[in-house]
Amino acid sequence: MKSEYPFLSKAPIVEAVLEIRTTPAASWDNNIVTAKAKEYFADTYFFEDENMLEQTFQFRPPPAEPLNISKIEWNGLRLTSQDKTEILKVMRDSYVFSRLKPYMGWDKFKERALQEWNVYRDIAGRQNIKRIGIRFINRIEFTNDELPDL
Numbered sequence: 001m002k003s004e005y006p007f008l009s010k011a012p013i014v015e016a017v018l019e020i021r022t023t024p025a026a027s028w029d030n031n032i033v034t035a036k037a038k039e040y041f042a043d044t045y046f047f048e049d050e051n052m053l054e055q056t057f058q059f060r061p062p063p064a065e066p067l068n069i070s071k072i073e074w075n076g077l078r079l080t081s082q083d084k085t086e087i088l089k090v091m092r093d094s095y096v097f098s099r100l101k102p103y104m105g106w107d108k109f110k111e112r113a114l115q116e117w118n119v120y121r122d123i124a125g126r127q128n129i130k131r132i133g134i135r136f137i138n139r140i141e142f143t144n145d146e147l148p149d150l
Contacts, residue, residue, distance in 0.1 A: 012138040013103040017096065018113040019134075022127035024093040030074045036123045037077055037090055045079035050091060088116055093127075095120040 034047070041047075052075040058067035076091030089096035097113040 011101075011103050012140050013136050014101050014139045015137040016099045016103055016109050017133075017135045017137070018109075018117075019097075019132070020095045020117065020129055021131040021133075022093055022095070022124075022129055025124045025127060027125075028076075028092040033090065033123060034077065037079070040119045040123070041079055041088075045081055045086075045088065048078045048080070049074055050076045050078050050089065086112070090120055090123060092124070095124075 030049070037047070051072050054071045054073070056067070056069040060066060076089060079088040079090065080086070085100050085102070087096070087098040087100070095117055097116050099109050099112065103109070
């Protein structure tokens with residue numbers, strides 16, 4: 001039995017997020033992935049690179065110097081819709097779809113998130129899903145007078 005919930009015009013949701021973690025794509029080249037993403041999203045999203053920092057520290061007894069290695073590499077793309085209400089992350093091992101307020105309800109959120117998921121699969125290839133996460137970030141404003149003393 002499907003429950004019907006009323007649409008809340010002033011819902012406290014400031015961000016709804018769907019994250020799908022996958023096995024890493026076998027091939028993940030900046031130019032190829034960006035070109036594929038632009039085929040689908042060039043007219044609707046602004047593009048930014050997502051980089052990953054890897055830091056390694058190794059402490060060794062004197063007289064050897066401590067070892068410190070830093071590596072920054074390209075990890076994917078962050079796409080922001082022109083109206084700044086949707087953020088899409090296309091990364092080697094994950095897909096993230098965020099809807100910022102106004103939140104338009106579960107059905108519309110799910111439809112958009114899965115629509116872009118199918119595009120991600122065309123861009124990154126079909127990897128195995130390792131984890132699916134959904135979260136809603138709420139902002140509930142109140143004054144100190146509205147909360148009981150605990």
